[in-house]
Amino acid sequence: MRIAVDAMGSDTYPAPDVEGAVLAAQELSEQIILVGNKALIEKELAKHSTGGLKIEILHADEVITMEDKPANVGKTKPKSSMHVGMNLVKNGEADAFVTAGNTGAAMTIATLFTLHRIKHVKRPALSSIIRVTNDRTVILLDIGANTDSKPEWMYQFALMGRIYAQRALGLANPRVALLSNGEEETKGNELIHQTADLLQGTSLNFVGNIEPKDMIRGEADVIVSDGFVGNITIKTLEAMGSALFNLIRQEIKQDAIATVGALLARRAFRKVYRQIDPFEIGGAPLLGVNGVVIIGHGRSNAKAVKNAIRQARLAVAGQVIQSIAEGLSAGPISEGHG
Amino acid sequence: MRIAVDAMGSDTYPAPDVEGAVLAAQELSEQIILVGNKALIEKELAKHSTGGLKIEILHADEVITMEDKPANVGKTKPKSSMHVGMNLVKNGEADAFVTAGNTGAAMTIATLFTLHRIKHVKRPALSSIIRVTNDRTVILLDIGANTDSKPEWMYQFALMGRIYAQRALGLANPRVALLSNGEEETKGNELIHQTADLLQGTSLNFVGNIEPKDMIRGEADVIVSDGFVGNITIKTLEAMGSALFNLIRQEIKQDAIATVGALLARRAFRKVYRQIDPFEIGGAPLLGVNGVVIIGHGRSNAKAVKNAIRQARLAVAGQVIQSIAEGLSAGPISEGHG
Numbered sequence: 001m002r003i004a005v006d007a008m009g010s011d012t013y014p015a016p017d018v019e020g021a022v023l024a025a026q027e028l029s030e031q032i033i034l035v036g037n038k039a040l041i042e043k044e045l046a047k048h049s050t051g052g053l054k055i056e057i058l059h060a061d062e063v064i065t066m067e068d069k070p071a072n073v074g075k076t077k078p079k080s081s082m083h084v085g086m087n088l089v090k091n092g093e094a095d096a097f098v099t100a101g102n103t104g105a106a107m108t109i110a111t112l113f114t115l116h117r118i119k120h121v122k123r124p125a126l127s128s129i130i131r132v133t134n135d136r137t138v139i140l141l142d143i144g145a146n147t148d149s150k151p152e153w154m155y156q157f158a159l160m161g162r163i164y165a166q167r168a169l170g171l172a173n174p175r176v177a178l179l180s181n182g183e184e185e186t187k188g189n190e191l192i193h194q195t196a197d198l199l200q201g202t203s204l205n206f207v208g209n210i211e212p213k214d215m216i217r218g219e220a221d222v223i224v225s226d227g228f229v230g231n232i233t234i235k236t237l238e239a240m241g242s243a244l245f246n247l248i249r250q251e252i253k254q255d256a257i258a259t260v261g262a263l264l265a266r267r268a269f270r271k272v273y274r275q276i277d278p279f280e281i282g283g284a285p286l287l288g289v290n291g292v293v294i295i296g297h298g299r300s301n302a303k304a305v306k307n308a309i310r311q312a313r314l315a316v317a318g319q320v321i322q323s324i325a326e327g328l329s330a331g332p333i334s335e336g337h338g
Numbered sequence: 339m340r341i342a343v344d345a346m347g348s349d350t351y352p353a354p355d356v357e358g359a360v361l362a363a364q365e366l367s368e369q370i371i372l373v374g375n376k377a378l379i380e381k382e383l384a385k386h387s388t389g390g391l392k393i394e395i396l397h398a399d400e401v402i403t404m405e406d407k408p409a410n411v412g413k414t415k416p417k418s419s420m421h422v423g424m425n426l427v428k429n430g431e432a433d434a435f436v437t438a439g440n441t442g443a444a445m446t447i448a449t450l451f452t453l454h455r456i457k458h459v460k461r462p463a464l465s466s467i468i469r470v471t472n473d474r475t476v477i478l479l480d481i482g483a484n485t486d487s488k489p490e491w492m493y494q495f496a497l498m499g500r501i502y503a504q505r506a507l508g509l510a511n512p513r514v515a516l517l518s519n520g521e522e523e524t525k526g527n528e529l530i531h532q533t534a535d536l537l538q539g540t541s542l543n544f545v546g547n548i549e550p551k552d553m554i555r556g557e558a559d560v561i562v563s564d565g566f567v568g569n570i571t572i573k574t575l576e577a578m579g580s581a582l583f584n585l586i587r588q589e590i591k592q593d594a595i596a597t598v599g600a601l602l603a604r605r606a607f608r609k610v611y612r613q614i615d616p617f618e619i620g621g622a623p624l625l626g627v628n629g630v631v632i633i634g635h636g637r638s639n640a641k642a643v644k645n646a647i648r649q650a651r652l653a654v655a656g657q658v659i660q661s662i663a664e665g666l667s668a669g670p671i672s673e674g675h676g
Contacts, residue, residue: 133581144519147527181482181569189485189566212570213577228527229567231519232550236571239551240578243471247613251606261602268589268596275585 003312004085006099007036007044008063010305011298017100018044020305025053027306028313033094035060035085060084066298070104074113082106086114089291096292096312098283100300106293107145107286115291118321120328123149124288125157126227126295127164128234129281129311136218139165140179141287144231151194154178154224158195158204160287160324161222167318168285168311169221173205177220179229180209191226241276282307285315287324292316341650342423344437345374345382346401348643349636355438356382358643363391365644366651371432373398373423398422404636408442412451420444424452427629434630434650436621438638444631445483445624453629456659458666461487462626463495464565464633465502466572467619467649474556477503478517479625482569489532492516492562496533496542498625498662499560505656506623506649507559511543515558517567518547529564579614620645623653625662630654 005021007014018041021032031054034041038059045055060081064073073080082101086109088094099106103126111117111124125142132138141157142149149157158176165174178195180188185196187209199206210220212233225233252258262269274280282304283296292315296308315321343359345352356379359370369392372379376397383393398419402411411418420439424447426432437444441464449455449462463480470476479495480487487495496514503512516533518526523534525547537544548558550571563571590596600607612618620642621634630653634646653659 133585147519179570181485181566181573189564192566211577212574213581216577216581226527228519228530229570232517232567232571233574235519236550236574237578239549239554240575241582243551243554244579244582244610244614247471247610248606251609252603255603255606258603258606261599261604262606264599265590265593265596265603266599268586268593268600271589272582272585276582 001313001316002031002033002094003309004033004035004088004094004097005305005309006081006085006097006101007034007041008060008081009099009101009296010300011066014040014044016300016302017305019048019302020300020309021055022048022050022053023302023306024309025055028310030054030313031056032309033058033088035088036081037063058084058088064102064105066102068102068105070102070108073105074108080109082109083114086110086291086293090115095316096294098294098296098305098308098312100283100296100298100305100308103144103295106295110286110289110293115289115293117288118290118325118328121288121324122156123153124286125160127161127284127287129169129284130237131275131280132216132218134218137169137281138215138218138221138223139169139284140215140223140225140230140234142225142227142230143234144227146227148228149191149226151191151198154191154195154226155198156288156328158199158222158224159327161224162204163323163327164285164287164315164320165221167320167323168314171221174221175207176204176222176224177207177210179215179223179225179233180211183209183211185209195224238278245273279304280307281311283311285311285320290321292321339651339654340369340371340432341647342371342373342426342432342435343643343647344419344423344435344439345372345379346398346419347437347439347634348638349404352378352382354638354640355643357386357640358638358647359393360386360388360391361640361644362647363388363393366648368392368651369394370647371396371426373426374419375401396422396426402440402443404440406440406443408440408446411443412446418447420447421452424448424629424631428453433654434632436632436634436643436646436650438621438634438636438643438646441482441633444633448624448627448631453627453631455626456628456663456666459626459662460494461491462624463498465499465622465625467507467622468575469613469618470554470556472556475507475619476553476556476559476561477507477622478553478561478563478568478572480563480565480568481572482565484565486566487529487564489529489536492529492533492564493536494626494666496537496560496562497665499562500542501661501665502623502625502653502658503559505658505661506652509559512559513545514542514560514562515545515548517553517561517563517571518549521547521549523547533562576616583611617642618645619649621649623649623658628659630659
């Protein structure tokens, strides 16, 4: 397997991106292609011992930053590391592309300029893989690619999420739910009601509406949402998690005895922190484009990049793209009817 | 001031409701009218020393439970403590009504059966008052009364929230923001774009879109949202808060040294917990109905009920209802134009 990694992705590129690639090459023994400014990558690679590792460099002239407007980068920076890396996947020279860069830019370049959509996919969806209680993982989508979604798009998000959960996350019959303001069928807005009607007619294991607290308890495996709502939800989870940890840290600092206490409880804290740390997953797929693209957080550290590469490997090994293509080949809504 | 309190509101009524009323009568020296089953209330009151306190009882035959369907209770239980209490407000015999009962039922009974809407109000909105970092409070609305809101409703939510923040929360010129998936003007869905256009033409101190992390930092005072999105957001905040505390508790329990550490850090933990504890606010207004109605959480304890009564007192003292009526008297959108 050959995995292309954007060396110019993270906020502090190329250090975490390159180190993550080195760690992945060590642990996963796959071929890694670092894409980006060759001189910078070489300089960074020299800091690590890479003997025996299968790491290549592919030069790309341009770098997309977090300040770049997604709507423009497709045309204004056609030689970016994202373009070059995704074209490797398009041309069969790599099996997946991993980036911790500008999410909107990655989406635009994938959808409109390089990989394009899988046939029959109406809208690609961004996903997030969340570790919830009891070490379960949940895939939530869409978390921001689309606003004002239509029921047919939501149906496809459910289908793509189900396939990802089966093929990459290893769940036999993932439970699909709609994120809503209550479990009852009467809850939800128009979009939720119409999507529920669609989902009930399919072979998807649709378990109904789910509230945030049950999402966090892992009471469904694939959670479908419009991108506006999904984005706010994921950002609320992150914001609350870090606000609480900051508050605890702050209060403990102001109290000498508590500081000693916190030192003693350090291991327990670390375990909790790891549980909610998005870097333990590292990245999640952009689903619906014709190639495996894993997008990580801009703040990714080396561990996050390594874990995003691991996620890419799971997606490739699980043949997620082929499965989605097959799942949608009978047309958008007919899958599983009757 | 006379504040009517639903004695049959909370999940474990009447104990927390009655005790909360006693605490409020002690601390606030206002007249409290406990509404509900007279025998039960008397029995509960006998457990407290109420000498010198201004507490009355008003009997109500029926009790609304959390299992009651909001759509039905208006007609099927016309003698409920909610009906009786809200009618006191309607008839000028009380200044406010406080309940920790079924939110949907309270809304229906207020809007359709007793108080009705303030003139020109298109849709009443449920709100939540959130304590955010730096001891600021933020009012978020709508958190569930309306789904598929229209821009004109959202405008009114903004206006009512602004008035509440000014008159009851004591903020001179509250900053109004729209909860969105990003700060940039290009972010948001159709509803957000159209509402932003409306808000920009008014004298409201509209500061644009706000993301969850900035909401938690208190970077706006009044945060407006459709009820579907607001409900999911508030539930995500609550779910993440309690999931994290549970995780920490669980990890600490499994580790003897951490248990000692946690004991030492107890005071710091309690301070953090109090910061995110919704019972410190106790309740938030149902805005847009023609009388002060404060709704608390079903899980309310006595402290929560007391604090909800305190919130009612702030709303009455600030003449929130009159201000909303005046604010909307020129018609739904003309307020502050030019």
